Amino acid sequence: MSVIQTSDLTKIYDNRYIALNALNLNVEKGSIFGLVGPNGAGKSTTFRLLLGLQKPTAGSISLFNEPMTPERADIRRRLGYLPTNPNFPKHMTPITYLEFVGGVLGLDARRAKIQLVRLLDSVDLSAIASQPIKGFSTGMNTRLGIAAALMGDPELIILDEPTSGLDPAGRKQTIELIRELAGRNRTVIIATHILADVERACSDVGILSHGRMIYSGPMAEMRRLARQGNIHLEIEGNIGSFEQQIHTLDTPGTVTYEKIGSEFKITLLGTETLSEYMHRILGLIDKTGVDLHFIRSGEDEIEEAFLRRLEDDRTRGALRAASWLNNQGLENNDIDVQIKVDSNNASLSDNT
Numbered sequence: 001m002s003v004i005q006t007s008d009l010t011k012i013y014d015n016r017y018i019a020l021n022a023l024n025l026n027v028e029k030g031s032i033f034g035l036v037g038p039n040g041a042g043k044s045t046t047f048r049l050l051l052g053l054q055k056p057t058a059g060s061i062s063l064f065n066e067p068m069t070p071e072r073a074d075i076r077r078r079l080g081y082l083p084t085n086p087n088f089p090k091h092m093t094p095i096t097y098l099e100f101v102g103g104v105l106g107l108d109a110r111r112a113k114i115q116l117v118r119l120l121d122s123v124d125l126s127a128i129a130s131q132p133i134k135g136f137s138t139g140m141n142t143r144l145g146i147a148a149a150l151m152g153d154p155e156l157i158i159l160d161e162p163t164s165g166l167d168p169a170g171r172k173q174t175i176e177l178i179r180e181l182a183g184r185n186r187t188v189i190i191a192t193h194i195l196a197d198v199e200r201a202c203s204d205v206g207i208l209s210h211g212r213m214i215y216s217g218p219m220a221e222m223r224r225l226a227r228q229g230n231i232h233l234e235i236e237g238n239i240g241s242f243e244q245q246i247h248t249l250d251t252p253g254t255v256t257y258e259k260i261g262s263e264f265k266i267t268l269l270g271t272e273t274l275s276e277y278m279h280r281i282l283g284l285i286d287k288t289g290v291d292l293h294f295i296r297s298g299e300d301e302i303e304e305a306f307l308r309r310l311e312d313d314r315t316r317g318a319l320r321a322a323s324w325l326n327n328q329g330l331e332n333n334d335i336d337v338q339i340k341v342d343s344n345n346a347s348l349s350d351n352t
């Protein structure tokens with residue numbers, strides 16, 4: 001069953017900034033969907049629209065197979081939300097804050113108490129549960145935010161940068177908590193730019209770039225695509241003969257390589273698995289009689305695959321713009337195009 005479904009969801013701010021461009025998102029019950037993309041890609045905008053905090057410019061949203069609009073408080077009660085860098089009343093403590101959240105959600109006091117004790121334990125805040133929030137670090141605030149998002153035992157949990165500010169142990173624990181939620185048939189959608197977290201936590205992934213979904217599918221498929229990436233090797237002997245036959249590793253046009261001295265970086269973009277490509281390369285090494293010094297597949301495979309997707313999208317974007325300009329009979333320099341570029345736009349870096 002589909003928990004989130006959007007159809008051509010579009011958001012344009014101030015009639016000029018296209019934050020989301022015809023987004024078609026489908027998230028199935030029990031899955032952990034990772035929405036990834038550089039800053040400014042449209043992740044938070046997607047969340048604000050899903051929550052009914054903003055109205056779309058065009059397109060529609062359906063949650064639990066019902067139309068979601070800002071008026072649907074009944075649907076909002078079935079959601080838990082962690083905003084980026086959550087802020088809490090500084091004089092409160094985790095206990096008083098979660099009691100307050102329980103009150104807002106209309107939970108009975110006894111049930112709220114049981115729930116908050118369990119949650120404070122799972123986000124590892126029990127030891128400081130009675131201390132004022134005032135002195136809390138970013139990581140502690142994030143953990144309290146996760147506990148608050150889960151107070152009403154929501155069916156759909158929307159987490160914006162849930163591992164922000166956490167140390168490696170905190171990140172690991174948060175990811176385990178997220179996985180456990182999905183195991184209990186809850187559905188989770190997380191926005192993040194930390195690729196290692198997506199890889200560890202998510203069953204499905206969507207890559208957003210400039211408000212458009214440029215890839216969406218199972219994590220396993222993304223991993224498979226990534227693994228087709230690069231194979232790096234160093235050989236000695238009849239290097240020329242090996243080089244001449246690299247193109248035979250797969251169908252024409254799917255094999256490219258870079259040569260640095262006796263090292264080769266071979267990129268295979270066909271449909272075979274990495275182990276099949278490894279097998280073929282070892283066969284070619286054998287056939288040409290060269291000696292192998294080392295062979296390995298790319299280490300940051302997933303990161304490379306994401307970046308490759310973003311790079312492809314950027315190239316296609318430039319081509320689209322050029323063809324549009326040609327169709328208008330205009331030259332590039334005839335119009336003053338204002339493009340809003342975020343300073344972090346170019347990278348998907350791990351900022352922890």
Ligand code: ADP
Pocket residue numbers: 013014017018019037038039040041042043044045046340
């Ligand atoms: P992300 O969460 O991926 O960093 P956002 O959804 O915050 O991306 O932003 C997408 C784009 O929309 C960015 O270019 C951002 O500057 C712009 N944007 C977001 N909110 C507003 C707003 N309230 N007014 C104008 N532009 C906005």
